Amino acid sequence: MTDASPDRSRSPRVSADGFSLAKLLLEGRAFFALIAIIVVFSFLSPYYLSVGNFLTMASHVAIFGILAVGMLLVILNGGIDLSVGSTLGFSGVIAGFLMQGVQLTSFGVILYPPVWVVAVLVCVLGALVGLVNGVLIAWLKVPAFVATLGMLYVVRGAALLMTNGLTYNDLGGKPQLGNTGFEWMGFNRLLDIPIGVLVMAVIAIIGSIILNRTAFGRWLYASGGNERAAELSGVPVKQVQVSVYMLSGICAAVAGLILSSELTSAGPTAGTSYELTAIAAVVIGGAALTGGRGNIRGTLVGAFVIGFLSDGLVIIGVSAYWQTVFTGAVIVLAVLLNAIQYRRRVKLPSPAGGSPTSPQKDKATTADPALEKTAG
């Protein structure tokens, strides 16, 4: 399910200074961390290493994995989306609301939309939240952190208002109303694999194709790496920016559908602080928060690292408080390693004598009043 295609936008694995074990460990650190987690917990608990447990853990990972794919797109663009947890919760609430039937008072009827219509409407809603984020950031120049932080509150508030703080418990639908099947996403399995995991895989594959094989993906990497250069090369940087927030919103909506389907209930506080876990997965996966670097493969591995670690701690009976500490430590470690990996590269090759980042670069580039004086 991870993308096997080499990521063209990254530097080649083997550079001029050759192949080295340290380099391999550094580049593949998230993957090695995942293997280490699996090995360690398999020793500590007899229940950890089994197909059944892996599938259960994978279905936990799915929610974060889907959020993280959307988050990766935003982070590749050099932004951040703090609103995905709230969007996830809001999506569940809207799904619950629609499943109860929509009363059209003027016509005196109650509409019971079928499940697929509910799913589509919820995704449209996620995209709308993303559109608001994108427009605020790209056109109105609100910093991404602030804009999405605001939306975090607004969307969560909307979810609480809609339900008055209560939870929709009955999402099953009724056969006579033709709206059954909502729990399919959360409970069913295809070839023994939970639907949520399959949805994550499909989203990851689509994401990989978008990033590696489409013009949009190239535009995204370019505008995240250097927005000014991308713009001067004809990249529609604003449209790209709005699109990534919309895609992130859709991912959050899908995650919301799966979560409420798994629980067959939709609470307005679902998904609180999930955005931070998604960001952590992206960072552990090696993406740079400054934009332009990162891929789906790494992000998924990052999501699995977090999920397998916390589930493993539950299985061996470590207290929930310690789980929080461990997860935090892993995130800090990941960021440290990112810093080591990118330190060499972040420094731009600067032209001799001038400072490319200097705000007063014009002064540095005034060529030769000297020459003019001599000849004049």
Place this chain on the structure above:
Amino acid sequence: MNAAPEFEPAPGDTVLAARHIVKTYGGTHALKGVNFDIRRGKVTTLFGENGAGKSTLMKILSGVTTPTSGSIELDGQSVTFSSASDARDRGISIIHQELSLAPNLSVRDNIFMGREIRGATGVDFAEEARQTRLLMADLEEDIDPLTLVQDLRLGQQQIVEIARALSVDSRILIMDEPTSALSATEVEVLFRVIRDLTARGVSIVYISHHLEEALQITDYAVVLRDGAITATANARHINLEWIVRNMVGENFDLGSPPTGYAFGEVALSVEDVSVADASSSERSVVDRLSLDVRSGEIVCIYGLMGAGRTELLECIAGRLQPSGGRILLDGKDISRFSIAERIARGLVLVPEDRQRDGLVQTMSVGANLSLASIGAFVRGMLLSRSQERSLVEASIRDVHVKTAGGSAPIGSLSGGNQQKVVIGKMLTTNPKVMLLDEPSRGIDIGAKAEVFRLLSERAARGLAVVFSTSEVAECLSIAHRIIVMHRGRISAEFTADATKEEIMAASGEAVVSDHEEHRSHHRDRR
């Protein structure tokens, strides 16, 4: 390593000796084995063109960066500086070319930043203020210690920067373009301070683009060219001509205008275009400028800093909105078009600062080259890898990029090759008009000649080329027509047989800013 003619080591009075200093940034060799001596109680001036490596060398000597290889001896002892404060502790301080002040803090706080004077109850602000007043008195500048730096004019900020360096009792003081924003009077004060310092045994390293001015104050002259020392001499034995000759080297042939074909129709037409100044609305940086360029023609825009060249080109390319006038491409008004639409219609810009505006550092050479022409290899929804590869390979051959291949990181290339990638990226869109803002900035002379040859080949095949420069020698290379810009307008137009003197006279050399006005008075007096 280049041989250093007239290099005479002076062991007795050398306070700092840098030996075989090499500094590379990615694939760029900023310094190629430099030997540099600082003499006790003397002013040593480092001359060199932009990009020669002056600032890099000074950053190494002041501990701001570390050399890739080479050694530094201080009083005969080998030393390595771990940081700028480490070098400062050993008595070396630097006045940076770009101001490094905190604009939100007062003059006093800036001067003592990081070295606050401790008193019984925290910082002894009264003592700091007293010392600041003394420094200001010494520099003959009437600035209150509590004034915020952001409220000072640029020249006064530079004085504060100098005062900060003076406040540390250094043995070696490096001044990188200390006078660029100073008035003539302030320069005289600074020179008096420098003489006082050298009389007390302080060694000065001085860097300035104003050669005459530097000649007044210096004891020794060292010339740096393309990262290597080309000459060293006692200031008594040299004159301006010696400096320029060693700075520029032999007249390198940058080519001549391509001939043997007739120009085509007018490809680009600029009609009465104005661009408002971003900082003050009533001023225009480009002022009702009109210009026609035919296909096959190469036009050079010469002008000093602030003449409006960059703004004109960015406005034509769509980065800046004009405040008036029209831009026509093949007779069609494109003033309202986006950058992408202009590129699609055949109008492209190679920006001045390739690091900031030209390249995506996180992407490979190939992805950078193909960035502007992605549409050419999209099949259905997806990118065609094979078509992209052939496009990238063709482009690498076409513009002679020296690279390990399309997948190499862009940072591995030298400055000249990076510039060729930016040009190649725009050429793959098959433009009709190509604008280049200072295309030769920060690249060595060989790469410069190659870029110009490339442009003249393309012009002969019908490309209209407009490039800007601030070096007169470049005007008189491949351009069919030379336009001189001054204060946002065209002040003169020349054919390829113009002389350097004519071009420079038309650029209104001295009246770009307040500071430049001071300069001109200064010169007139002399």
